[in-house]
Amino acid sequence: MLASQIGYYSLVLGLLFSFLLCAASIKNFNNNNERVDKNVITLSLLQLIFVIISFLSLILSFVNSDFSNETVFDNSHTTKPLFYKITGTWGNHEGSLLLWLLVLTLFIFLFLIKSKHQPKKYRILTLLFQQIIIIGFFLFVLMTSNPFDYLFPIPAEGLGLNPILQDPALAIHPPILYLGYVGSSIIFSSSLAAVTQGYITREWGQHIKKWVLVSWIFLSLGIMLGSIWAYYELGWGGFWFWDPVENISLMPWLTLTALLHCILVLEKREALTSWVVVLSITTFTLSMCGTFLIRSGILNSVHTFANDPARGIFILVFLFVLIFLSLIIFFVFHKENNKDSNNFFWLSKETSILVNNWFMMYFLSVVLIGTVYPVFLDVISSEKISVGPPFYHKLIAPFLVLFLLFMAFGPKLRWIKSKIENKNSLISFLVISIAISLIILRKLNTDVLFYTVLISAAFFLFFISVKELFVQKFNNISQVVAHLGFSLLILTILFNNILSSEIITNMKVGEKYNHNKSEIFFEKIEEKKESNYNSIVGHFKIIDEDGKTIKLRPEIRIYNQPIIITSEADIRTTLLEDKFLVMNLVKGNEYFNIRYQIKPFMLWIWISVLLISFGGIISLFKKKYEK
Amino acid sequence: MYGKKVKLRFLFLALILLSVILSVFLILQSLKDNVVYFQSPSEIKNLIEIDKKKIRVGGMVKKNSININSNEVNFIITDFKNEINVIFAGAVPNLFAEGKGVVAEGFLKDKNYFLATKILAKHDENYMPPEVKEAIGDK
Numbered sequence: 207m208l209a210s211q212i213g214y215y216s217l218v219l220g221l222l223f224s225f226l227l228c229a230a231s232i233k234n235f236n237n238n239n240e241r242v243d244k245n246v247i248t249l250s251l252l253q254l255i256f257v258i259i260s261f262l263s264l265i266l267s268f269v270n271s272d273f274s275n276e277t278v279f280d281n282s283h284t285t286k287p288l289f290y291k292i293t294g295t296w297g298n299h300e301g302s303l304l305l306w307l308l309v310l311t312l313f314i315f316l317f318l319i320k321s322k323h324q325p326k327k328y329r330i331l332t333l334l335f336q337q338i339i340i341i342g343f344f345l346f347v348l349m350t351s352n353p354f355d356y357l358f359p360i361p362a363e364g365l366g367l368n369p370i371l372q373d374p375a376l377a378i379h380p381p382i383l384y385l386g387y388v389g390s391s392i393i394f395s396s397s398l399a400a401v402t403q404g405y406i407t408r409e410w411g412q413h414i415k416k417w418v419l420v421s422w423i424f425l426s427l428g429i430m431l432g433s434i435w436a437y438y439e440l441g442w443g444g445f446w447f448w449d450p451v452e453n454i455s456l457m458p459w460l461t462l463t464a465l466l467h468c469i470l471v472l473e474k475r476e477a478l479t480s481w482v483v484v485l486s487i488t489t490f491t492l493s494m495c496g497t498f499l500i501r502s503g504i505l506n507s508v509h510t511f512a513n514d515p516a517r518g519i520f521i522l523v524f525l526f527v528l529i530f531l532s533l534i535i536f537f538v539f540h541k542e543n544n545k546d547s548n549n550f551f552w553l554s555k556e557t558s559i560l561v562n563n564w565f566m567m568y569f570l571s572v573v574l575i576g577t578v579y580p581v582f583l584d585v586i587s588s589e590k591i592s593v594g595p596p597f598y599h600k601l602i603a604p605f606l607v608l609f610l611l612f613m614a615f616g617p618k619l620r621w622i623k624s625k626i627e628n629k630n631s632l633i634s635f636l637v638i639s640i641a642i643s644l645i646i647l648r649k650l651n652t653d654v655l656f657y658t659v660l661i662s663a664a665f666f667l668f669f670i671s672v673k674e675l676f677v678q679k680f681n682n683i684s685q686v687v688a689h690l691g692f693s694l695l696i697l698t699i700l701f702n703n704i705l706s707s708e709i710i711t712n713m714k715v716g717e718k719y720n721h722n723k724s725e726i727f728f729e730k731i732e733e734k735k736e737s738n739y740n741s742i743v744g745h746f747k748i749i750d751e752d753g754k755t756i757k758l759r760p761e762i763r764i765y766n767q768p769i770i771i772t773s774e775a776d777i778r779t780t781l782l783e784d785k786f787l788v789m790n791l792v793k794g795n796e797y798f799n800i801r802y803q804i805k806p807f808m809l810w811i812w813i814s815v816l817l818i819s820f821g822g823i824i825s826l827f828k829k830k831y832e833k
Numbered sequence: 834m835y836g837k838k839v840k841l842r843f844l845f846l847a848l849i850l851l852s853v854i855l856s857v858f859l860i861l862q863s864l865k866d867n868v869v870y871f872q873s874p875s876e877i878k879n880l881i882e883i884d885k886k887k888i889r890v891g892g893m894v895k896k897n898s899i900n901i902n903s904n905e906v907n908f909i910i911t912d913f914k915n916e917i918n919v920i921f922a923g924a925v926p927n928l929f930a931e932g933k934g935v936v937a938e939g940f941l942k943d944k945n946y947f948l949a950t951k952i953l954a955k956h957d958e959n960y961m962p963p964e965v966k967e968a969i970g971d972k
Contacts, residue, residue, distance in 0.1 A: 440926075564849075568856050575860050590871035592889065597867035601860060710924045712903050771930065790925050797901040801924035 213263035214354040216256040221344040223253035276355040283366035285738040293377035300353035309388040331399035366767035375435040383428030387493035389421025394490035411472035423822040430815040454496035464566035558616030610663035614670040639665035667693035688821025695814035698807040708803040758787040784808040874915040891936040921949040
């Protein structure tokens, strides 16, 4: 009760501080002080503290199972383990928006204290733009999605959290992803501020690069966590489904990656300024669309949108205001400087980064169209369609070949004007890559030309990166590591695709199933009781084609609140392959639905993403970019 | 000098324009081939001819209709007006149960039989695919 009230009023106070901050910073903007006033920074800190109090009180309500709070009632239950009570705080619409708000205010405060050496007017304008976003979010939370709504009479028990969300990876997935999403808000605000001040310069590039890196790293890790969760929890044994929810996190990642590369050009040559600004705006817009679309359910269906018109309309209006505002600022204030893109020599590092941008834009448009087109068609013709993985594979894979070659080749070029050096070594690497992939694929009996080409390209990038790693020492290590990670990612995904095998069957307890030389023996089932679920554990003995025996124990969990049956896969992970067994109960039947999969290199998919992010981390902590 | 620069710029613009047009064309073309339409059992009943394309059927799994043997799962999808038999050999998702919403992807054999290649699990908090909700008329 009390916690909810404290939480609510801190939110209102936080909003009040937004207005105070705006007033103080406008005053500060016009006075003669050369620095940002102390009181502006203090106000920002106070705002942050109030949002933190509000967030903590929501967590407290969850921990105490205070069902007078509607959000808690809807998403929690007394029998839930403490850990999931806490993480349940951001597992719902209202709580996750509060988390957004928290990160928004946190980042602007950090920005203020970390940008001491930047011009005053630029810092204050960034603060103002950020406050526009923050005010929008405050209003949205308070008016349409208040996490502190009362319920009376107070229910004795809550409705519980969706069991598939009760999972460690998914518990930390939203905060990590949000750090990435919301990090892009700082990039958005500061690029708008920089445009109005004519400050899209080298110095700005160096300063904003840190923020780009931070949000890029968190976004990459956040996407990976979501993907890991989907892999073991959804029971399909896949890790990427081209589901709208996944696509929407991929889109800002693509623009952010492009932005990251543009910043390098900005930092070095003060060029590509329009790209930088447009990408900053797009990244944040896509991030915000993403959060809203998922949270409002527009993507799954247009009709859930109509269920809560207030939220939907607020979202749309707010988004349009932001986009409109940023476009006006861009067109009014932005002046291309004469060093810009058209003056690039055709063979240079900046041209190759420009090429990278175009590739990213292409990938983005593929994902965007595939995600939005079904919604669009539903609105205009009420025809229901879905766009499946073949669409994406067909459109992305061919371009990926060229993209990989460019990724290997581009970083070797020099700034301004370059020659192709070491032609022989490049060609020999290419020949080796093609030869290796031909040999491997012949051995695997998959003679698809397409795979050969793609794998060769990935190997090419891989070898070049490995060579660079040894030759260049620590000169440009962040880029090399990230590119190495990417080549490894593509390689492992491809081999995982080619080499995966699965057995699907229905079995009774005590039955044996033989397939080629492998055997699955369903020994017995065992029942277990936990505080919030009962489970049936299946004991399986599996003899693989190579004669190795493993025991796997997948579970079927029957959660009590809400009553949902989930199946938990049992996965045996080794360096080379994952063995994945999941069973499903079909109600009122003695048969269990069994799915056994061997997925090679699964671990390496995650390792490659970690490598990619690690490249970013190195760059973040390195004092100076390459000579 | 000047002429060369202008020419280069034109070439550059033309190249961009061409590649944009090409990629839009590619995307739309492959969208046409890879789109999967969603239909309810009633819509299937009203079909004039059976299409060979992959479709999705959604509705509720009819009570007491699941029939399982060692290599197949058979069940009936209903929208409370019409129903269709589904034959499926594969893994069923977590939330598959009688009286619950379901989406099956596959091919129509005829108006009464559907050969499913995939039963879909949506990661949706509402446990009910929205298409299904609409197919059964917001029950």
